[in-house]
Amino acid sequence: MAVTHATAKSGAVRRVSAALFRRPAAKLALLLGPPLLWMVLVYLTALSLLLVTSFWRLNELTSEIERVWGLRNFETLWGGSVYRTITLRTAGMAAAVTVTDLALAFPIAYYAARMATPRIRSALLLAVTLPLWSNYLIRVFSWRIITAGEGPLQSFLGVFGIHRSLAASNWAVWLTFCYLWLPFAILPVYAALERLPGSLLEASSDLGAKGWMTFRSVVVPLVFPGLAAASIFTFSLTLGDYITPTLVGKGFFIGNAIFNLVGLASNLPLAAAFAMVPVVIMAIYLTAARRLGAFEAL
Amino acid sequence: MESRLARAVIKGGTVVTLVFLYAPLVILALYAFNESVTRAWPPELWTTKWFAAAWRDPDLRPALAGSIQAAVGATLIALVLGSCAAFAVHRFRFFGRETISFALVLPIALPGIVTAIALSSAIDFGHSAFGLTFSVWTIIVGHATFCIVVVFNNVIARLRRTPTSLVEASMDLGADGWQTFRYVTLPSIRTALVAGGLLAFGLSFDEIVVTNFTAGSKLTLPIWIFNNVRQPRQQPVVNAVALVLMLLSIVPVYLAQRLTGGVEQVPAPRRAAGAPAPVAALEETGPR
Numbered sequence: 001m002a003v004t005h006a007t008a009k010s011g012a013v014r015r016v017s018a019a020l021f022r023r024p025a026a027k028l029a030l031l032l033g034p035p036l037l038w039m040v041l042v043y044l045t046a047l048s049l050l051l052v053t054s055f056w057r058l059n060e061l062t063s064e065i066e067r068v069w070g071l072r073n074f075e076t077l078w079g080g081s082v083y084r085t086i087t088l089r090t091a092g093m094a095a096a097v098t099v100t101d102l103a104l105a106f107p108i109a110y111y112a113a114r115m116a117t118p119r120i121r122s123a124l125l126l127a128v129t130l131p132l133w134s135n136y137l138i139r140v141f142s143w144r145i146i147t148a149g150e151g152p153l154q155s156f157l158g159v160f161g162i163h164r165s166l167a168a169s170n171w172a173v174w175l176t177f178c179y180l181w182l183p184f185a186i187l188p189v190y191a192a193l194e195r196l197p198g199s200l201l202e203a204s205s206d207l208g209a210k211g212w213m214t215f216r217s218v219v220v221p222l223v224f225p226g227l228a229a230a231s232i233f234t235f236s237l238t239l240g241d242y243i244t245p246t247l248v249g250k251g252f253f254i255g256n257a258i259f260n261l262v263g264l265a266s267n268l269p270l271a272a273a274f275a276m277v278p279v280v281i282m283a284i285y286l287t288a289a290r291r292l293g294a295f296e297a298l
Numbered sequence: 299m300e301s302r303l304a305r306a307v308i309k310g311g312t313v314v315t316l317v318f319l320y321a322p323l324v325i326l327a328l329y330a331f332n333e334s335v336t337r338a339w340p341p342e343l344w345t346t347k348w349f350a351a352a353w354r355d356p357d358l359r360p361a362l363a364g365s366i367q368a369a370v371g372a373t374l375i376a377l378v379l380g381s382c383a384a385f386a387v388h389r390f391r392f393f394g395r396e397t398i399s400f401a402l403v404l405p406i407a408l409p410g411i412v413t414a415i416a417l418s419s420a421i422d423f424g425h426s427a428f429g430l431t432f433s434v435w436t437i438i439v440g441h442a443t444f445c446i447v448v449v450f451n452n453v454i455a456r457l458r459r460t461p462t463s464l465v466e467a468s469m470d471l472g473a474d475g476w477q478t479f480r481y482v483t484l485p486s487i488r489t490a491l492v493a494g495g496l497l498a499f500g501l502s503f504d505e506i507v508v509t510n511f512t513a514g515s516k517l518t519l520p521i522w523i524f525n526n527v528r529q530p531r532q533q534p535v536v537n538a539v540a541l542v543l544m545l546l547s548i549v550p551v552y553l554a555q556r557l558t559g560g561v562e563q564v565p566a567p568r569r570a571a572g573a574p575a576p577v578a579a580l581e582e583t584g585p586r
Contacts, residue, residue, distance in 0.1 A: 017475030028390045032398075035383040035446060038375075039401050043413075043443050046420035047404075050412070053419065104318065107311025115300075115308065124312075131319055134547045135504050137523045138540040142322040144527065145329050145537070148337035152325055155339040179322060182315070211301040240409025243506060247527060255411050262415050262511075272419075275412045282409075 054272035065269060073273035083257070087277055090254040093170070094238035097177040101185040101234045102227055104178070109186050113193035128186050137243070140176055144248050147172040173249035177238050184233035192226020193219075228294035235285060239278045254278055323544065330541040335534055348538035355535060361522035367434050368509070368518055369502040372441035376498045377491060379442070380449025388457040399454075405444035410507035413444065418511035432514025440512040441505060445498035452494035453487055460486045496550050519543075 020027045054073055059066050077083045112124040131139065146153045149165045157164070166172045196219065204214040242255025254277060261271035300308070330348060332341035352358060380402075387398050405413050417440050424430030464486070468478040506520040513521060523539065526532040 013476050014474045017477075021475050024390070028386060028392060031382045031386040031390075032392075035379040035386075035402075035450075036398075038379055038443070038446070042420075042439055043405055043416075044401070046416040047412075049420055049423065050416040104311070104315050107308045108315040111308050111312040115305070127316065128319070130551065131323065133500065133551050134323070134544045135520070135523075135540070137504070137506055137520050137527075138326070138543055139322065141523070141527055141536060141540055142326040145337050145533075146322060146325055150336070150338040152337075152339045179318065182319065186315075211304045215304075236409070240411060242411060243524070247524075255409070258411050258415065262418075268415070268419055271415060275409070275415060278409045279412060 050272045050275070053269050054276060056269045058267045058269050063266065073270045076270060077273055077277070083274065086252050086254060086257050089251060090239060090278075091281065093174065093177065093253065094235045096174055097181065097238045098185075098231045098234040100174070100178045101182050102189070102230060104182055105185040105189045105230060109190040109193050113190050114196070114198075125190070128183050132183050136180070139180060140244050140247050143172065143176040143179060147175070147248055168248070168250045170249055170251050173245050173251065173253075176244050176248050177234075177241070180241075180244070181234045181237050184237070185230040188226045188229040188233070189223065192223040192229075196222050225293040228289045228292045232286065232289055232294060236278075236282050239281060326537065326544070327541050329534075330537045332534060332537075335531060337533070348534040349542075352535045352538045352542075357517060357522055358539065361517040361519045364434060364437075364513075364517050365503055365519040368437040368441055369499045371434070371438035372445050372502040373495050373498045375438065375442035376445035376449045377495055380446045380494060380498075381453050381487075381491065383446065384450050384453035384457060388454055399447075399450070402447040402450050406447055413440075414508045414511035417443075417508060421512065432512065432516065434516050436512045436514070437509055437516060437518065440508045441502040444505075444508070445501055448497040448501060449491070449494035452490045452497070456487045456490035493554055496554055500547075500550055 020030070053065070055069050055071070057066050057068055057070060057072050058064075108124065108128070112121050112128075116124060145151060147166045147169075149167045151167070154163075154165050157166075166175075200218055200222070201214060204218045205211075209217070240255060242253060242259050245251060245253045245256055254274065258271045258274050261267050261274060328343070329337065329341050331344040331346065332348075333345045334342050383398060383402060386392075387395055417436075421430055421432060421436055430436075464482055465478055468482045473481070504520060506524055509518055509521060510524070523536055526536045
């Protein structure tokens with residue numbers, strides 16, 4: 001062993017090691033201190049500051065933040081039909097992307113988990129994760145090219161007799177989101193399908209169930225936690241993204257609204273309050289998903 | 299088991315999904331050689347003038363340098379802090395132990411824009427309080443904050459799989475704490491550190507949302523892309539850069555495959571969207 005060669009080196013290092021060995025509390029403090037201090041100083045402080053700011057208000061005349069406590073920002077969000085529309089549009093988009101991605105994920109996950117040979121299986125898994133390594137912005141950009149006026153998608157749709165441009169539309173945003181998060185949907189569904197015992201499927205068909213019935217009453221209930229887990233990714237990732245709508249769409253989503261409230265309106269208190277909306281939505285979603293067993297499926 | 303129809307549907311769906319995943323990348327590659335500035339189909343092939351134009355772009359090289367600085371800095375900090383936290387959580391029992399991983403995953407779990415405006419308003423506050431200014435250091439601090447968790451996850455997963463009897467044997471044979479760390483612990487977590495470091499580097503290199511809010515006037519590659527994509531005349535140049543970056547992204551995949559002996563790593567989701575907490579769990583238990 002290499003250890004024996006190094007025993008000669010004693011002195012200070014050894015004394016420190018021994019001292020630390022005798023005082024586990026000191027060792028723990030030394031290990032835990034730096035990361036804990038970093039997270040508290042850099043992140044949790046910033047986050048609490050943001051939370052506090054959401055209860056302050058902007059003086060419209062002076063554009064200064066007044067440190068007066070109140071729920072005015074939340075009242076603005078609740079009462080303003082603009083913010084409600086934006087929230088509903090974002091949640092609707094997230095739901096649409098989730099459903100589409102699950103539908104796209106299921107066949108390839110099923111094929112990889114239950115029909116493919118081991119070689120093809122690992123090739124498929126690599127093929128699914130490979131696009132994740134290329135830059136996020138580049139993948140959004142590729143959809144800007146595809147959906148551009150007179151571009152590839154328009155000629156493709158023309159083959160089916162649909163002559164319209166999807167450039168800068170919610171359709172383009174939907175397609176791009178589906179594309180971006182698809183790998184995150186495939187992996188949990190694959191994991192769930194791989195764990196599905198084949199004997200249950202055989203038992204189902206022995207008992208006379210046809211393919212569709214087996215699928216509906218055996219496969220879907222058993223992989224449901226996996227589907228719920230996949231939906232967490234697609235839903236929450238869509239909820240927080242503002243780059244994609246900026247680059248391929250023109251509609252406003254929660255992220256865009258927050259971005260503009262900070263940048264153009266410099267109304268940080270209202271932005272901070274609006275930022276709590278996706279956080280609350282995700283908290284509710286995660287609680288529901290936990291009930292459905294999504295976390296065991298990860 | 300599956301009927302012939304079901305098998306056909308599943309195979310068809312698999313092909314559709316694969317085409318959906320790769321067609322955009324192929325189209326992106328084709329348009330990099332497009333003669334025209336417009337994106338009309340089909341592209342007028344072939345020209346390499348946009349690669350030359352990208353090479354001459356005055357902002358591109360500073361942006362690349364900025365990205366590398368930020369990614370290297372953030373990765374180094376994340377490696378140190380992430381491993382410290384992993385060792386603490388794995389080796390000790392203490393009050394609040396379960397909340398550590400929760401706190402670490404928070405910057406990734408919350409939508410990116412929340413983390414971004416939190417950090418930017420904290421920097422603004424720091425500016426008025428003690429003259430803190432936006433620079434590459436504020437980018438590094440922001441990136442490191444959400445990179446810690448990927449290193450933490452990789453290291454703690456490895457520690458859980460490594461039997462503690464090795465450490466005990468080393469101590470029994472007379473090695474002190476430092477020697478045990480140097481000759482027993484470190485070799486056993488080395489590939490986890492490499493994988494975590496690669497993921498952290500990739501995460502930082504790609505990040506746009508937090509960067510947008512913490513960079514000030516400092517350029518990084520994603521910021522360069524984001525600024526230029528929206529100028530129609532610059533789009534072909536961005537396209538050329540995009541193709542080069544896409545080809546370069548094969549390097550970390552290859553490295554990860556080689557260094558971890560074919561262990562497949564799921565890259566962390568791109569920060570741009572603020573990835574959800576369970577991704578971290580996925581990295582631990584994901585396909586191996």
